[in-house]
Amino acid sequence: MSTRSIGSDPMERVVKLASEKAVVIFSLSSCCMCHAVKRLFCGMGVNPTVYELDQDPRGKDLETALMRLLGNSQPVPVVFIGGKLIGAMDRVMASHINGTLVPLLKEAGALWL
Secondary structure, X not given: OOOOOOOOOHHHHHHHHHHOOOEEEEEOOOOHHHHHHHHHHHHOOOOOEXXXXXXXXXXXXXXXXXXXXXXXXXXOOEEEEOOEEEEXXXXXXXXXXXXXXXXXXXXXXXXXX
């Protein structure tokens, strides 16, 4: 039996944090793409929950978990809607352009229009 506390695994923590709110963004405070994705959601009237990994004592571990989840070396921004991984900026913008982002936001209860 493991003596680790529940939630000490970075991947478990990412999944838990991502499922607690309608829209969750994992970000770095100095990242311009993170700023752009946050502005996109705020401009749509969505109030995302943002976790700034560079301001979290365990942020590096979460970054590593997000890189494993996405399968690439660019860990942020990473967006979850309704607890489901949407992806990085490219996936969010593709969803916005093709019209699937708003229905996802409505389904998650993040947008009411």
